Amino acid sequence: MATQNAAPAAGPSSGAAGDPKRWLILAVICSAYLMVGLDLTVMNLALPTAQETLDFSNADRQWIVTAYALSFGGLLLFFGRLSDLIGRKESFLIGLTGFAIASAVGGASNSFGMLVTARASQGVFAAMLAPACLALLATTFTDPKEKGKAFGIFSGVVASGAGLGLIIGGALTSAFDWRWCLYVNLIFAAVSLVGGTLLLKREPKTGGRMDIPGVLLASGGMFCLVYGLSNAAEESWSTPSTWGYLVAGGVLLVLFALWQTRSASPLLPPRIVLDRNRGGAYLTVLLVGTGMFGILLFLIYYMQLTLDYSAITSGVALLPMIVATTLGAGLGATKLMPKYGPKPLISGGLLVSAAGMAWLTGISVDSGYASDLLGPLVVVGLGMGLIYAAALTTGTSGVETRDSGIASACISAGQQLGGALGTALLNTIAATAVTNWLTDNTKGQPTPEQLQLASIDGYTTVFWWCAAIFAGGAVIAGLLLRRGPLPVPEAPAQAPAVQTETA
Incomplete structure (x- = not known):
């Protein structure tokens, strides 16, 4: 009598082939990336007190932010490819260690030069750490359903990092001292360093060349x-x-x-960016980075300078947007992406965000938070969550393991370049709008009330531009992205049946 016992191989949806510690690894990755995202903005609200302590000029003040952005943005592609060559675990741990040391030096700075050098060093190690985080996430989760959940959680961290930086920066500066905006990184780094050392596995080197x-x-x-x-x-x-x-x-x-x-x-194989879905995802992240500064920069100006909110109150006012972003990312990654693919999520998310920015143009000198700000913030946050849930997954989808680092770096590079473009473009638009309003509506020296009205005109003009950027991005994404869900990796071949003879 012959009996047949088959031991099927774990398919891509079984989750059996995944790392048993993958959810702990996700927590470590999120903790590390949150630290990088926070430092894009955490020093913004601390700059006045840091300037007073270290006695540097207004012209020098921009370098505290710019030094981080320059080294971060300039080295992302290099470190993205390096993580493919030397290993993601190595890149992750080296980036974490260097970032922690640079943060400690920055917090202990006793001069402007020392602080700028520390911030530039933070940017260098952030450029090493950020691509490694996303590459580790993409290679750790192999089950499509679990991958959706993991990317949903990670997307919420990515999308909310800069906003949380404003909240944490304002809280630490108000309660303690500006130096704690840098020292706080040591907590994130210590947790991630221990977790990364214990949980992450070394991967075989690709053997390529730089x-x-x-x-x-x-x-x-x-x-x-x-x-x-x-x-x-x-x-x-x-x-x-x-x-x-x-x-x-x-x-x-x-x-x-x-x-x-x-x-x-x-360094960046053309096959990575010429894929319509991935190319559309990278462009989307750039446009979102540009438009988001309408919220993170000018809405903060409006709340503090017009509504007289404190730094910490302004940060807390952004919390509903961050919560909505996290919920939108979770919904998009786990429920919508597997069924509909990235096209409707990215295009729809951009249109939702555009509607929220258009809603914000109704602000005035005496707007109320609940009546005029809360609704738009929630709408924009929901749109951002849908966008990031789809863009991060799509930007690393379909790439070979040897290219996951450089594909991840493209996402971070788009976000960084978009932020720089948004700051420059929207500052110019706001300044021009204020000047034009004063020219058209005042004669001689403007009154304080007229200056406030001119500022409101500058803010609303920026918000309209942000709405236009998001709406234009929705059209571009609709044209570039393919219809339908992303292709699912093929399951490994099933193991052959084992036959045994019994009498």
Whole structure:
């Protein structure tokens, strides 16, 4: 009598092949990435007190923020590829350790130069850490359903990091001292470092080579673009330090794109960005980064300068948006993405965010929080959650394991470049709107009431532009992204049946 016992291999939906500690790994990854996201904005509300302590000028103040952005944005692609070559665990742990040391030095700074150097060093190690986090997430979760849940949680962290930075920065500055905006990173880093050391597994090296010309062209181009945009935000678009660097950055990135088609081991293989879904995801993150500064920058200005909110009150006022973002990301990643794919989520999320920004244009000098701000914040947050849930998953979907680091770096690079572009563009738009309002409505020296009305006109003009950016992004995403769910990786071949003979 013959009996047949088959032991089927774990398919992609079984979850059996996943790391048994994968949910703890997710917690470690989220903790580390949250630290990076916080530091994009955590020092913004602490700058006045840091300036008073270290006695530096208003012109120097921008460098506390810019130094972090320059090194972060300029080195993302390099470190994204490096994590593919040396291993994601190694990149993760080195990035964490370096970020913690730089944060400790920054908190202990006794001079402007020491603080700027520490912030630039933070940016270097953040550029190493951020791609490793997303690459680890993409390679740790193999089950599609679990992957959706994991990306939903991670998307909420990514989308809310900058907003939480404002809240935490305001709270720490008010309750303790500006230095704690940097020291707080040691807590996140310690937890993530212990967890990463114990939980993460070493991965085999890819054996590839680093594209040195590509690194120089890409890093130089990103550095020039971010630096030029930072100058535009603080000075003018017409100064040589703005347009000169922007032109140089554009030329370097064009040369980089041409070189990638010829390099034997390209830093950013064209196959990564030429896929319609992934390319659409990267462009979406850039546009969202641009428009989000309408909330994170100008709404904070409005609440503090017009409504007279304190720093901590302004931060807490953003909490409903962060909660809505987290809920939207969870809903999008677990329920909607598997069924409908990224196209309706990204396009729909952008339209929802556009509607929220348009709603914000109804603000006035005496607006109430519950009546005029709460609703738009929740709507924008929901839209952001849907967008990030789809964009982060799509940006790393379908890439080979050897390319997961550089694909992750493209997402972070788009977010960073979008933030720099948003700061420069929206600052210019606001300043122009205020000047035009004063020219049209005042004669001689404007009164305080007229200055407030001019500021409101500047804010609402920015919000309309943000709505237009999101709406335009919805159209672009609708044209670029493919219909339907993302392709599901094929299941491993089933193990052959084992036959035994019994008498």
